[in-house]
Amino acid sequence: MSAETGSQTILHPLSEEPYRPPKARFWGFEYIPAERQLLHSFLSNRLVLVALGMLVLLVICAVFADWIAPVDPLEQALRARLSPPIWEERGLSPYYLGTDRLGRDVLSNIIFGLRVSLLIGFIAVGISMVIGLFLGLTAGYSRGFWESFIMRAVDVQLSLPLIMVALCFMVLFGQGLWKMIIVLAITGWAEYARTVRGTVLSIREKEYVESAYALGFGAWTIMTKYLLINAITPVLILCAVQVPRVIMLEATLSFLGVGVPVTTPSIGLAIARGYQVLFSGSWWASIFPGLALMLLVACINIVADWLRDALEPRSREQV
Amino acid sequence: MGIYLLRRLYQAVLVLLVVSGIVFVVLHISGDPLALLMPQDAPPGDIEEMRRSLGLDQPLIVQYGLFLKNAAQGNLGVSYHHHQSALKLVLERLPASLELVVATIVISLVLAVPIGVLAASRRGSAVDRAALLGSLVGISAPPFWIGIAFILIFCVELQWLPSSGRGTWVHLILPAGSLALYRLALFIRLIRAGMLDVLTMDYVRTARSKGVSEKKVIYKHALKNTLIPFVTIAGMQMGSLLAGAIVTEKVFAWPGMGRLFLEAIGVMDFPVIIAWALVTASIFLTVNLAVDIIYVWLDPRIRHEK
Numbered sequence: 352m353s354a355e356t357g358s359q360t361i362l363h364p365l366s367e368e369p370y371r372p373p374k375a376r377f378w379g380f381e382y383i384p385a386e387r388q389l390l391h392s393f394l395s396n397r398l399v400l401v402a403l404g405m406l407v408l409l410v411i412c413a414v415f416a417d418w419i420a421p422v423d424p425l426e427q428a429l430r431a432r433l434s435p436p437i438w439e440e441r442g443l444s445p446y447y448l449g450t451d452r453l454g455r456d457v458l459s460n461i462i463f464g465l466r467v468s469l470l471i472g473f474i475a476v477g478i479s480m481v482i483g484l485f486l487g488l489t490a491g492y493s494r495g496f497w498e499s500f501i502m503r504a505v506d507v508q509l510s511l512p513l514i515m516v517a518l519c520f521m522v523l524f525g526q527g528l529w530k531m532i533i534v535l536a537i538t539g540w541a542e543y544a545r546t547v548r549g550t551v552l553s554i555r556e557k558e559y560v561e562s563a564y565a566l567g568f569g570a571w572t573i574m575t576k577y578l579l580i581n582a583i584t585p586v587l588i589l590c591a592v593q594v595p596r597v598i599m600l601e602a603t604l605s606f607l608g609v610g611v612p613v614t615t616p617s618i619g620l621a622i623a624r625g626y627q628v629l630f631s632g633s634w635w636a637s638i639f640p641g642l643a644l645m646l647l648v649a650c651i652n653i654v655a656d657w658l659r660d661a662l663e664p665r666s667r668e669q670v
Numbered sequence: 671m672g673i674y675l676l677r678r679l680y681q682a683v684l685v686l687l688v689v690s691g692i693v694f695v696v697l698h699i700s701g702d703p704l705a706l707l708m709p710q711d712a713p714p715g716d717i718e719e720m721r722r723s724l725g726l727d728q729p730l731i732v733q734y735g736l737f738l739k740n741a742a743q744g745n746l747g748v749s750y751h752h753h754q755s756a757l758k759l760v761l762e763r764l765p766a767s768l769e770l771v772v773a774t775i776v777i778s779l780v781l782a783v784p785i786g787v788l789a790a791s792r793r794g795s796a797v798d799r800a801a802l803l804g805s806l807v808g809i810s811a812p813p814f815w816i817g818i819a820f821i822l823i824f825c826v827e828l829q830w831l832p833s834s835g836r837g838t839w840v841h842l843i844l845p846a847g848s849l850a851l852y853r854l855a856l857f858i859r860l861i862r863a864g865m866l867d868v869l870t871m872d873y874v875r876t877a878r879s880k881g882v883s884e885k886k887v888i889y890k891h892a893l894k895n896t897l898i899p900f901v902t903i904a905g906m907q908m909g910s911l912l913a914g915a916i917v918t919e920k921v922f923a924w925p926g927m928g929r930l931f932l933e934a935i936g937v938m939d940f941p942v943i944i945a946w947a948l949v950t951a952s953i954f955l956t957v958n959l960a961v962d963i964i965y966v967w968l969d970p971r972i973r974h975e976k
Contacts, residue, residue, distance in 0.1 A: 503684075506681060506685075507684065507685050507688050510681070510682075510685050510954070510955060510958065511685065511689065511951055511954060512909060512910035512912070512913040512914065512950070512954055513910070514910065514913050514914050514916075515910075515913035515947065515950055515951070515954075518913070518916070519692075519693055519943075519947055520696075522935050522943065523693070523696040523697055524696070595810070599812055602812055603812065603813075603814065603917055606812075606814050606917060606920075607916065607917060607920065607932065608932075609935065622812075622814065622815055622818065625818070626818055626921065629818060629821060629822060629826065630826060630833075632826065634822050634826075637815070637818050637822075638818075638819065638822070641811075641812060641815030641818065641819070644812055644815070645807070645810050645811045645812070645815070648810040648811075648812075649806060649807065649810035652806060652809060652810055653806065
């Protein structure tokens with residue numbers, strides 16, 4: 352019947368009704384889940400939606416910190432030292448979450464600190480990803496001497512606790528925002544290299560890669576168009592998992608006083624300053640920055656977990 | 671097995687050499703400890719003599735060669751600040767740090783195993799969701815901040831527990847508790863995921879179908895097999911905890927290796943910094959090796975493959 356009318360309706364073998372794939376709906380937006388699995392798993396997961404919304408909000412805050420922060424984070428309002436949050440009795444007007452020992456606004460320090468955290472997190476992960484990709488591809492493609500050399504370096508790097516390596520390097524090089532980014536980037540490359548090499552080894556024997564060799568493609572084409580393309584998913588997942596770790600590491604190093612210099616607004620530094628006045632009852636100077644950091648890291652963790660589950664169904668339910 | 675052990679040992683020595691080399695070279699390029707050791711108005715002659723007596727006037731390669739020669743004999747130099755053997759200083763602080771690490775691991779394991787098992791056996795229930803949400807909070811909270819929050823609640827507000835120092839087990843509760851939270855969360859996730867994986871296995875279905883009680887299925891058949899891969903991760907966490915405990919040692923004024931290291935950074939006490947790095951790395955490597963051996967011993971399949 353349908354062939355006669357020329358339309359494309361498909362008939363279910365056991366029914367006369369034309370087959371209609373099930374549809375899902377999100378705020379009036381209709382789509383077919385089977386065709387858009389990634390989108391569906393995203394839209395049907397409320398926690399991930401909330402986390403991503405929150406994350407976007409935090410990123411906007413960090414990007415537009417100059418306009419959003421009520422005051423300059425480094426400005427020392429000496430008259431408003433240790434003033435409590437606005438809802439408490441002695442709270443002062445522009446200092447919504449109170450001030451620290453030198454009269455610096457806690458909220459402004461959080462907002463600018465988020466910017467530093469995100470900047471360090473994403474740039475450091477980006478750099479270590481590029482280094483790891485390059486070395487992992489080289490190791491997996493060329494085999495022989497370079498492979499054993501690179502993998503030995505990976506073993507050395509991974510056989511030490513990350514925080515110890517980062518701590519030692521920061522002590523050696525001294526404080527600084529860019530030093531921090533570089534240190535975090537060079538301490539993180541090994542896992543990417545290992546992942547990429549693993550993926551490359553598992554696909555380099557496949558027929559379609561062999562056929563590429565047979566067709567006389569150059570090393571560069573095979574590396575990028577055949578090997579690299581397959582490594583993108585695992586590397587993307589690794590990146591998503593690494594960003595919160597790097598952000599946490601930055602805060603830890605800054606808290607210990609070997610991270611970013613004191614003139615940079617940073618959450619770790621803000622917590623360290625709040626810790627100094629903890630016993631005088633000024634809880635807000637350390638608690639609020641920590642809460643903000645936790646919120647940021649939790650949001651990224653939720654999104655990263657979802658990304659891993661959605662992109663790599665085999666690893667679902669694993670940590 | 672013997673060859674495997676030898677290879678691991680060789681690799682461990684290589685790692686220690688690389689660590690000592692990097693730390694040594696960069697430390698000596700990056701700063702001059704004499705500026706901090708001598709009074710500012712010291713005559714230049716005195717400074718030169720001090721430099722000579724510490725061996726800092728030699729070329730770097732000679733200094734490193736000398737360092738390696740001494741290190742092979744267990745001598746990592748004398749602390750510039752405490753005028754004692756740097757290795758001895760670090761090792762004196764080791765028990766305090768180990769106490770903290772062991773207490774942390776015990777707390778996290780004792781809590782994580784039952785919670786993880788419960789969450790997995792009642793998947794999707796309120797218990798499971800609470801465990802997942804709790805572990806999300808746990809892995810997202812910075813441990814040093816948790817320590818500060820604990821101090822605020824239990825020391826400043828409630829005044830139940832001491833906020834600093836070491837002595838009785840009461841002093842241990844807050845530092846170990848705050849350090850354990852992250853590991854607890856991580857372990858809950860791992861055990862839950864492992865259990866869910868194992869519970870779909872054929873041998874679990876066989877056990878169920880032949881009428882084994884659910885309790886026995888979970889604790890005897892499933893949990894045992896979940897714990898085998900878990901040992902590796904728990905062991906590695908133990909090694910990295912030794913370095914990670916630094917922040918907690920700072921927050922709670924815990925007299926461990928980490929505090930010594932932080933003090934040494936402040937005064938550029940090179941031998942202590944190097945001794946700390948080498949001791950921490952050695953313990954980490956030893957624990958990891960031990961974990962690998964235990965793993966082989968626990969899982970007969972691996973022995974069979976070899």
